[in-house]
Amino acid sequence: MNKIFSYVAIPSDNFERAFKFYSEITDGLINRNPNVPFPMAYFVDKDNKEVGHLFQLPNFNPSADGAIVYLELTKDLNDTLTKIEKAGGKIVMPKTQISPTKGYWAIFLDTEGNKLALHSND
Numbered sequence: 001m002n003k004i005f006s007y008v009a010i011p012s013d014n015f016e017r018a019f020k021f022y023s024e025i026t027d028g029l030i031n032r033n034p035n036v037p038f039p040m041a042y043f044v045d046k047d048n049k050e051v052g053h054l055f056q057l058p059n060f061n062p063s064a065d066g067a068i069v070y071l072e073l074t075k076d077l078n079d080t081l082t083k084i085e086k087a088g089g090k091i092v093m094p095k096t097q098i099s100p101t102k103g104y105w106a107i108f109l110d111t112e113g114n115k116l117a118l119h120s121n122d
Helices: 015-025 075-084
Strands: 008-011 029-034 040-044 048-056 068-072 090-099 103-109 114-120
Touching: 015 029, 015 048, 015 075, 015 103, 075 090, 075 103, 075 114
Parallel strands: 008 048, 068 114
Antiparallel strands: 029 040, 040 048, 090 103, 103 114
């Protein structure tokens, strides 16, 4: 085992709105899954490996409370923060240095109200 966390599932209230948001901020690294009886799409990494999914089901509610999932999408977080705002998300904390050796982070709310973070070493 080379990592502790291996997968993420992000709930949505409005799947189409959430799918559009994540498609825009990940530059299309999300693919619909037509083989399940509920709205679902897989997040894929640059090697097309499934690393998580977006879904809509009753009793799974988006939240700004609880665990924070970190996304690593670009070297310059400001590039992704711009996409987040254009796609309808809200910046909660702008690009902020963690430390000289740990890089930068930023926090945002997606279109569904989930709180997530971005991380970059640069």
